[in-house]
Amino acid sequence: MGLQADTLEITPEILSLIAEIDEFKGAWRALGTLAPERLSALRRVATIESIGSSTRIEGAKLSDKEVEQLLTNIEIRKFDTRDEQEVAGYAQVMETVFANFDAIELTENHIKQLHRDLLAHSAKDERHRGEYKTNTNHVSAFDEEGKEIGVVFETATPFDTPRLMSELIQWTSAALDTAKLHPLLVIGIFTVVFLEIHPFQDGNGRLSRILTTLLLLRAGYVYVPYSSLESIVENSKEGYYLALRQTQRTIRSPKPNWQPWTVYFLRALQQQKQRLQKKIERERIVMDTLPELSLQILEAVKDRGHITIGEIVKITGANRNTIKKHLAALVAANHIVQHGIGKGTWYSQGDPQR
Template identity: 55%
Template structure:
């Protein structure tokens, strides 16, 4: 495999500049946005971590919901996990906890990446033999039919023989580019990720590890808001565009002038969506500070139970339905709660805001 790490072929266009400016503006103002009470920041981080772990493992085929991920995270101290999905969730949780605790002491080196892979595979019995080791067998990205039979190769990754050399070149180039600062850090991080996945240096876990490395690099380059909003959930919701943009750039990486544009447009749009999601969460938290206590209790009820009628809410918090009806009406008018159904079938729920493929320019 030939890998041409030519950053000079990257071209700034109007959209790239606009996306970068929005992210950098939020980065600079995070202290103002993040002036929530410590316990609320902790809760935002906890929720985002659950979403990130759930999404990153589901991108690779896991079937576990965020609620099941939360249950597994609560029992990380136990020594074994029953299924492959549970093992992958636990491994990703251990790795994310390590990154959030120690990112300042984790430079981008081969040793750190190997350690991260070892931690990612810590709970997987199947992967014990190759934890923290570059691949010894070929692992090109293949397509499979509904019966699980391979029907073709989508993308040829680096050979096992070439992997150590290519990883050494990629890490040296990335660290030089990040130190030179001739390009914005986000552009270099995006280039690193697409090249890392083209090499596919480990036998398994490359996708999950690439997303964990993205979090590490964001933190190390000043994007300290990253743990409070899940980038992985944005990628999960736009998975088709994620893979299409990766392949579009990866197939040019052996050319004298790689075409970075398709992947970097996707990558920056995903980062912008992450920022906007966090903005909305913080603004909601600030609104909650001034919300009447009963309205706050209604919001918490809906978070816990999903859809509720006024009668059901009345039974749960022992407040008469006439008072509750007034608060529900105000919450609906202000956009904090959605009303559905009519008459006895009326139910209330929180708004569901999900990123779509269209939002990321599919």
């Protein structure tokens, strides 16, 4: 087996980062006791951020707002631009992973199926969906306008790709089974080597982030759908490419330098969990300080899906003007969304504050 993972030096910083992430993993059972609709809203925000960020890292230009609008009409099934095609494919594969991660083992067949689905809406990629590359490719960095600003590193040849992928999957599965190396370190090494191989003609960056999420979920880090790792990568693109380059150029040498990528990867996971921690704490504070009538209104919206002021008056028996004040405060705090004005006004569940 070509991977020399034993050259990874487990420094105090690496140990500290792993301990912090694992502590949050253990605490999630208690932290994740928000009402189901609030957790669902947190996941929706994180999913939109993840899709937008992961496609923009690869040169797409759709904003999170545009991604959200596209996902609202996902049943259209026809997407005019390549950016829209990429967003639609990414969204559907993420939902597949979230819903079925327990059943999706790390195999070449599953990786190829996820790649096929990722590019399902892209006519340009029809010939090589779900198949390893037949032409050489390289990794490029893109600026905010989506223009290529340079080659980051060379990748494996098409001839070597099947063998290297088979070796990587065997090594990863064995390392996770034997538990000689912490699963976060195994997942980090898998990701950086997958990107070094770059096994498919296109979609490798997006697929690497989906596979990272899959492996984290399978390793018990079940909070990951509620906080976007992809947006953290997008916000630190320079560090991301630097860490990749520093580690990847050594992978096939006798002494690979896993340190740069491992530290970057663990710090990104640390930021992911810190963001989620803050969101949960903010939700808790808000819910603990809401007046009783506001809580009643939220409960009524949750039960019915949408509600009018007249219906709230009947349920609570409260004064109409008082209800309007509470509704205005709940809308301002993103707990509910107002639809329409005047007599036709109604309210539905909202997204949590970011």
